[in-house]
Amino acid sequence: MLALLGSILVPLVAAGLRSVLWALAGVAGLALAAVGVWWTLAHTGVLRALGAVLSVTAPVAVLALYAASGMLGPALLSLALWLLAVTAARTALSPGAGPTPSEQSEHAVSEAPHSPWILMNPRSGGGKVGRFHLVEKAQAAGCRVVLLEGGRDVADLARQAVTEGADLLAVAGGDGTQALVAEIAAHHDLPFVVIPAGTRNHFALDLGLDRNDPAAALEALTHGVELRVDLGYAADRVFVNNASFGMYASVVTDPAYRDAKTRTTLRTLPGLLTGEDAPGLRARADGTHIEGLQALLVSNNPYGRAVDAARPGRRERLDSGLLGVVCVRVGNTAQAARLVRGPRSGQLIRLNAGEVVVESDTGTIPVGIDGEHVVLPSPVVCRSAPGALRVRVPRRRPGTPRATGADWPRTAQLALGRLFPHR
Incomplete structure (x- = not known):
C-alpha cells in the first residue's frame, strides 16, 4: 500500500497538479499506439505502414516529451513503484487466496493401480518423451506404454485400453491429447494422470505439476492423491x-x-x-x-x-x-x-x-x-x-496457483490489520 501511495505522490511532488496533464499525455500516447496497432492488423497498404509507424512513434514521443521536461525520472520511478505495489499485493494475498481444488477435494489413494496404461507422444514438446526417458521410467513403474505414431486415433487407443482391463489412464503429451484421453477416463470413472510432456501444458500448470520435470508426475502412481476437476465441452468436444x-x-x-x-x-x-x-x-x-x-x-x-x-x-x-x-x-x-x-x-x-x-x-x-x-x-x-474427471497427482508437487490479481480492498484491509492489530 505504501508503494501504491508512492506511485501517486512521486509525480505530484515532482510537478504538482501539472502531473495530471503528464498522466493524460501518457494515456494519449497509449491510445495512439493502440490505434497504430489496429491499423497495422486491420488494414493493408499505406494505412498499415502508417499504423506501424504510429504504434512506435507515439510512445517514443511521450517518453521524449517527459525527458525534455524533466519528468522522465519521476515517471519511471512512479511506474516502478506501481509494479512493486502490484507484485507485493499479489504476494501478500497468496496465503489467504482461498482453497484450491486440491485442498478442497484431495484425498489419499488407497492402493496403486494394477494395470496402468500410458499414451506417449514422442514428438510432443520437442521430444520430451525421449529427453526425459519417460518410456523406460514408466515401464519400470509397471505401466503399459503405447506410443502415438502413424496417425493412430487417440480415443480409440484409450477405449481399447479400457476394454483390455486398464484401471488408470495417463498421457504424456500436449493438452489436446490430454483432453481426448481425459474424456474416456471420465466416461469410465477411471483415474487420470497428466504427464506434462507438451509444449505449454497449461492443464499441468494449474494442477500444480512440475512442467520442468515430466517424470516427476509418475510419482502419482505410487505416492499419489486424487482430486475431482471439471471438464469443459464445446458441442461434443472435450x-x-x-x-x-x-x-x-x-x-x-x-x-x-x-x-x-x-x-x-x-x-x-x-x-x-x-x-x-x-x-x-x-x-x-x-x-x-x-x-x-x-x-x-x-x-x-x-x-x-x-x-x-x-x-x-x-x-x-x-x-x-x-x-x-x-x-x-x-x-x-x-x-x-x-x-x-x-x-x-x-x-x-x-x-x-x-x-x-x-x-x-x-x-x-x-x-x-x-x-x-x-x-x-x-x-x-x-x-x-463439474467434477467429471478423477485426476491423480503426486502428493508432493510445486503447488496449485493462487490469486493473480491485485485485490486492493482486501490488500488495504490486510495492511490496516497489521497497523492496528487491536482495533
Missing part, C-alpha cells in the same frame, strides 16, 4: 483448458500458418477484422447477450488473467463448475483507442457462466480446442461438466 473462437481460431486453420506464422497472420487478419471474412460472432453467456465479437475465449474454469489464447494466464481453481468467458469487440479505430481503459472500455468483456452459446453468420465456426483446430456447426454450445 477441453481441459479452453476453446477459442474468432480471429485466433480462423488464422491457425490456414494451411500456411504452421510454416509462416507472422506472414500468414498479417495476411489474413484484415479480412477477419473488417472484411468479408470477419466472423461476426455472437454469444449468450447464461442471461448475458454479447454481439459484434472478433474473438472469444471460453475456458474450463475462469482464468485469473487472460491475455490471449496463447497466454491465457492461470486458473485459481479447477472445480468451480463454471466457464470463464473473455470477449474482444473492436470494430473501428475509436474502439481500438478505448482498449487502453481495459475492461472498463467495453471492448474487453470478462464474465463467468454455466453455459455459453456461440453463434456466427455462417453455418460453421472454426474453433481451437486445447490447441487442436476443428470446424463445428453453428451454434456451438459450451458447458461445464
Whole structure:
C-alpha cells in the first residue's frame, strides 16, 4: 500500500497538479499506439505502414516529451513503484487466496493401480518423451506404454485400453491429447494422470505439476492423491483448458500458418477484422447477450488473467463448475483507442457462466480446442461438466496457483490489520 501511495505522490511532488496533464499525455500516447496497432492488423497498404509507424512513434514521443521536461525520472520511478505495489499485493494475498481444488477435494489413494496404461507422444514438446526417458521410467513403474505414431486415433487407443482391463489412464503429451484421453477416463470413472510432456501444458500448470520435470508426475502412481476437476465441452468436444473462437481460431486453420506464422497472420487478419471474412460472432453467456465479437475465449474454469489464447494466464481453481468467458469487440479505430481503459472500455468483456452459446453468420465456426483446430456447426454450445474427471497427482508437487490479481480492498484491509492489530 505504501508503494501504491508512492506511485501517486512521486509525480505530484515532482510537478504538482501539472502531473495530471503528464498522466493524460501518457494515456494519449497509449491510445495512439493502440490505434497504430489496429491499423497495422486491420488494414493493408499505406494505412498499415502508417499504423506501424504510429504504434512506435507515439510512445517514443511521450517518453521524449517527459525527458525534455524533466519528468522522465519521476515517471519511471512512479511506474516502478506501481509494479512493486502490484507484485507485493499479489504476494501478500497468496496465503489467504482461498482453497484450491486440491485442498478442497484431495484425498489419499488407497492402493496403486494394477494395470496402468500410458499414451506417449514422442514428438510432443520437442521430444520430451525421449529427453526425459519417460518410456523406460514408466515401464519400470509397471505401466503399459503405447506410443502415438502413424496417425493412430487417440480415443480409440484409450477405449481399447479400457476394454483390455486398464484401471488408470495417463498421457504424456500436449493438452489436446490430454483432453481426448481425459474424456474416456471420465466416461469410465477411471483415474487420470497428466504427464506434462507438451509444449505449454497449461492443464499441468494449474494442477500444480512440475512442467520442468515430466517424470516427476509418475510419482502419482505410487505416492499419489486424487482430486475431482471439471471438464469443459464445446458441442461434443472435450477441453481441459479452453476453446477459442474468432480471429485466433480462423488464422491457425490456414494451411500456411504452421510454416509462416507472422506472414500468414498479417495476411489474413484484415479480412477477419473488417472484411468479408470477419466472423461476426455472437454469444449468450447464461442471461448475458454479447454481439459484434472478433474473438472469444471460453475456458474450463475462469482464468485469473487472460491475455490471449496463447497466454491465457492461470486458473485459481479447477472445480468451480463454471466457464470463464473473455470477449474482444473492436470494430473501428475509436474502439481500438478505448482498449487502453481495459475492461472498463467495453471492448474487453470478462464474465463467468454455466453455459455459453456461440453463434456466427455462417453455418460453421472454426474453433481451437486445447490447441487442436476443428470446424463445428453453428451454434456451438459450451458447458461445464463439474467434477467429471478423477485426476491423480503426486502428493508432493510445486503447488496449485493462487490469486493473480491485485485485490486492493482486501490488500488495504490486510495492511490496516497489521497497523492496528487491536482495533
